[in-house]
Amino acid sequence: MNDEFVARAQEVLARDTSTVPEFWQNKYRDEAAKNWDKFYNRNATNFYKDRHWTDREFEELRPGYTFAEKNPVLLEIGCGVGNFILPVLERNPSVYAYACDFSPRAVDYVKASDGYNPDRCHAFVCDITQDQLTDTIPPHSVDIVSSIFVFSALPPEKQAAAVSNIVRVLRPGGRVLIREHGLYDMAQLRFKPGRKLADNLYVRQDGTLSYYYSTERLRELFVAHGGLVELDNDYVFRRLTNVKKELDVDRVFVQARFQAPLDSSALETALQDAHIVGPQTEEERRQAWEALYMHGCVPPPAQ
Known part of the structure; x- marks a missing residue:
């Protein structure tokens, strides 16, 4: 990152010395799934747009990409209402997909979608920090695990357990594709005092959590803890400009690919x-x- 940009961001964050009281911290951490279910109850399928950009960023999602298996198997964690998985299935007729979310309401929306075909996709409720994916998916059978803005919704103390859970279903040579909210993103800098639970961890007005990642934190989770090989792990910078709303801000994401080693x-x-x-x-x-x-x-x- 640019040193001047980092210095400005750190100056903003240093002004917020308050943290959420312990009682509320525990409540927000314990009720993460419940608060996301409420989110989908309020917003239904109207909040997020379909993510058609993913195969531009990740070549593994493009039709015709070569896998060890003729019919690649994909697992999307945190599928929400299907904004990622349904377009992928439409573009890739050979892919079989698992899709999970810890919001039962979100999974119901996926299953009710016109694009959902139970012969090609199995959507199920799962809290990846505690429910074993291998209860639904055969061990070491998945070619690709996608995680798009999912780990940021997990408390830091539960993130390593989620990585271990994913590794158990990833086949040798299989890949994990990640995009997350990055450290010093505009959204982090705009949190008002009283919203911080810990360093880089905040709670939104609706009770959902938002953690902001460094490349080092992703490496710690997926390489040092998960035993995967790092293929890419970089910051992605986007300038968001909206003249009508008088917006001109920096967006920061972390994008990474990790691969399960062969024996x-x-x-x-x-x-x-x-x-x-x-x-x-x-x-x-x-x-x-x-x-x-x-x-x-x-x-x-x-x-």
Whole structure:
């Protein structure tokens, strides 16, 4: 991030020294699912727009992307009312999808949608911080797990449990695609005093939580804790301008891809796929490392 931008943001955040009282902190953390269910009761399917931008950002979601399986399996966590999963199914006729949310009302909206086909999609209620995904999904069977603005709704102390839950259904070489609210985003800087629960964790007026991520925090969760390989993990900056509303603000997101490593027996296959056997020269070793990286066996090669 730009040093000047970070300094300005930190100055704004430093002014807010108050935190929500402990009783209310515990209540908001414990009732996260309940408050999101109320959110969907108020807004139905009218709040979020369909997310048609996702396959532009993540090549894995594009029709025809090559997977180990002929018919790739996708799991969307925090599916809401289907603004992500339904467009994906429409564009990708070969995909089978699981979709879960901890709001029963949201899952009901997905199932009632015209685009929902139980032969191609199974939507179910699940709190990924405590309900085991393997109760519904076979272990290590999912090619892609998508998480679009989901982990920000979870209290920090429950995020690691959610990662462990996801890893259990991710196949070797499978990928996790994430987009989250980033540290110093406009929405974080605009919270008024009395809304902060902890560092980078806030509660909205409707009782739902919002956590703001650094790339380091995502790396801690998915690499250090989850044991995945980091493919990409960067900040995404967008300038939001609306002349009519007199808006000109910075939006900050974190976008990342993590991959489940292959076991040692698959290393030789990875090398053979790249037509590399017995690397000797520096260039051959570099090519071998890149081949293993693309198969989720090692971290990215040094730049």
